[in-house]
Amino acid sequence: MTQVEAVVAHRERATLRVGDVFLKVDGDEERLAREVEAMAAAPVPTAERLWHRPPVLALAALPGTSLGRLGSPSTASAQAWVAAGSVVRRLHEALVPTWPGASLEDTVAELDAECAWLLAERVIPTELVTRNREVAQAALRPWTPVFVHGDLQVAHVFVDGETVTGxxxxxxxGAGDAMYDLATLTLGHPEHLDHVVSGYGDGVDLDVIRGWWSLRSLTAVRWLVEHGFDPAAPGCEIDVLKAQLRHPT
Incomplete structure (x- = not known):
């Protein structure tokens, strides 16, 4: 009998694996439709779409393994990380999607609201919040929109040897900041930032990437807690915030 594995599940959406098929269930049918459109438009390897019957999207399993996991050292080679950087560059040079991503104003408002919650609830030490809010400021500048993945976690990139399979x-x-994708990919894996940049090429601002590391971690804590995840797990978001304190100003 083929087993059913819950890959990710929370109140917004869930992904199940049944043999070599992934079933993604999304309560927001418009978002799922945009995902299908983005996959079709992206000039990079993606999973084969088997069928789409809202609110479910069926995808074939990708060959290889994920580049890594947040909270665990990556076993992928340096060359695989370089290849990932090259794939991200190809995406960012593609035609920008017609639908907008988060605006700078919305990003600032979300960050300020989440920092206020963290301080009020005393979830993490005040110094951790205030220092990372300062670091995050580097990311809060106007950017030229490009085609971004928007959630380019290391677990979402699959490789086989030195080749990105999907x-x-x-x-x-959607349309967003290129540095945000690079920051998301390397979040918790700063030792591979140079490899990703090597594959990506010019136009990288390391201070902005570090700013996005702080911003993404600060804004993720409440969501993770409320959805049953642990941002304090070793190597995860709170450890990323702590590491930012050790980085020279």
Whole structure:
């Protein structure tokens, strides 16, 4: 009998694996439709779409393994990380999607609201919040929109040896800041930032990437807690915030 594995499940959406098929269930049918459109438009490897019957999208499993996991050292080679950087560059040079991503104003408002919650609830030390809010400021500048994946976690990039076989989970794709994708890919894996940049090429601002590391971690904590995840797990978001304190100003 083929087993059913819950890959990710929370109140907004869930992904199940049944043999070599992934079933993604999304309560927001418009978002799922945009994901299908983004996958079709992206000039990079994606999972084969088997069928789409809202609110479910069926995808074939990708060959290889994920580049890594947040909270665990990556076993992928340096060359695989370089290849991932090249794939991200190809995406960012594609035609920008017609639907907008988060605006700078919305991003600032979300960050300020989440920092206020963290301080009020005393979830993490005040110094951790205030220092990372300062670091995050580097990301809060106007950017030229490009085609971004929008949630380019290391677990969403699959590789086989030195080849990227596919990129998963395009639900947040749209027009956005290129540095945000690079920051998301390297979040918790700063030792591979140079490899990704080597594959990506010019135009990288390391201070902005570090700013996005802080911003993404600060804004993720409440959501993770409320959805049953642990941002304090070793190597995860709170450890990323702590590491930012050790980085020279």
């Amino acid at each position: 990129v998963l989970d395009w639900s947040e794709a």
